[in-house]
Amino acid sequence: xxxxxxxxxxxxxxxxxxxxxxxxxxxxxxxxxxxxxxxxxxxxxxxxxxxxxxxxxxxxxxxxxxxxxxxxxxxxxxxxxxxxxxxxxxxxxxxxxxxxxxxxxxxxxxxxxxxxxxxxxxxxxxxxxxxxxxxxxxxxxxxxxxxxxxxxxxxxxxxxxxxxxxxxxxxxxxxxxxxxxxxxxxxxxxxxxxxxxxxxxxxxxxxxxxxxxxxxxxxxxxxxxxxxxxxxxxx
Numbered sequence: 001x002x003x004x005x006x007x008x009x010x011x012x013x014x015x016x017x018x019x020x021x022x023x024x025x026x027x028x029x030x031x032x033x034x035x036x037x038x039x040x041x042x043x044x045x046x047x048x049x050x051x052x053x054x055x056x057x058x059x060x061x062x063x064x065x066x067x068x069x070x071x072x073x074x075x076x077x078x079x080x081x082x083x084x085x086x087x088x089x090x091x092x093x094x095x096x097x098x099x100x101x102x103x104x105x106x107x108x109x110x111x112x113x114x115x116x117x118x119x120x121x122x123x124x125x126x127x128x129x130x131x132x133x134x135x136x137x138x139x140x141x142x143x144x145x146x147x148x149x150x151x152x153x154x155x156x157x158x159x160x161x162x163x164x165x166x167x168x169x170x171x172x173x174x175x176x177x178x179x180x181x182x183x184x185x186x187x188x189x190x191x192x193x194x195x196x197x198x199x200x201x202x203x204x205x206x207x208x209x210x211x212x213x214x215x216x217x218x219x220x221x222x223x224x225x226x227x228x229x230x231x232x233x234x235x
Contacts, residue, residue: 010039010040010043017043018069020040021043021044021047022069022070022071024036024040024044024047024048025044025047025048025051025069025070026070026071026072026075028044028048028095028113028114028115029048029051029070029075029078029079029083029115030072030075030078032114032115032117033112033113033114033115034112034113034114035100035110035111035112036110036111036113037103037108037109037110037111038097038099038108038109038110038111039109041097041111041112041113042097044113045095045097045113048094048095048113049092049093049094049095051066051069051070051079052079052083052084052087052094054066055079055080055083055084056084056085056087056088057084058080058084063076063080066079066080083115089119090116090119093116094115094116095113095114095115095116096113096114096115096116097111097112097113098111098112098113098114099111100112
């Protein structure tokens with residue numbers, strides 16, 4: 001036996017209430033928001049969200065269940081093709097009720113019920129991740145020649161490319177450092193020339209200085225050797 005709803009019904013009979021909710025849901029799915037009494041908005045909210053949940057599934061059975069309550073084919077198509085996929089990442093809470101000023105005349109409490117147009121934070125994060133992720137392609141024994149490698153193959157290719165780039169490309173030297181290196185090379189060459197000239201000057205020793213050095217060291221020249229030979233013959 002069906003459980004009767006709590007509180008007074010909308011209209012005079014249960015059938016009238018069903019028709020009122022169906023018409024309110026049709027207007028809500030058509031325009032996105034409607035301005036009605038707060039009692040009707042509170043009754044319409046679970047009714048419309050159950051229809052959106054059926055539209056998210058989108059199979060033939062749920063389509064027929066929706067068509068039993070929503071008689072407008074254009075609204076059914078919009079519900080299945082646009083509204084359902086839009087809320088695919090949202091687990092619930094498809095509508096929002098905003099209280100407004102009371103109605104003039106009978107002072108009935110009024111409210112605006114509308115579909116939530118904002119995406120959830122998790123849905124936006126997942127979409128940003130999908131956009132930022134590079135396109136994947138198959139890798140392994142079954143991959144084609146033109147496919148981009150992924151996983152370990154891509155990592156190995158990146159490392160090999162980095163090593164080959166380090167070997168082939170020489171580091172660029174700034175102009176100031178190059179000029180300083182040339183100046184230091186010039187100074188080294190000048191000092192080497194000075195050292196070699198001083199060594200040559202030391203090698204070119206005068207004969208008198210050489211004889212004095214030999215005499216001081218106990219050595220004699222060829223003339224002194226000849227005199228000593230003559231003295232030995234006389235004796």
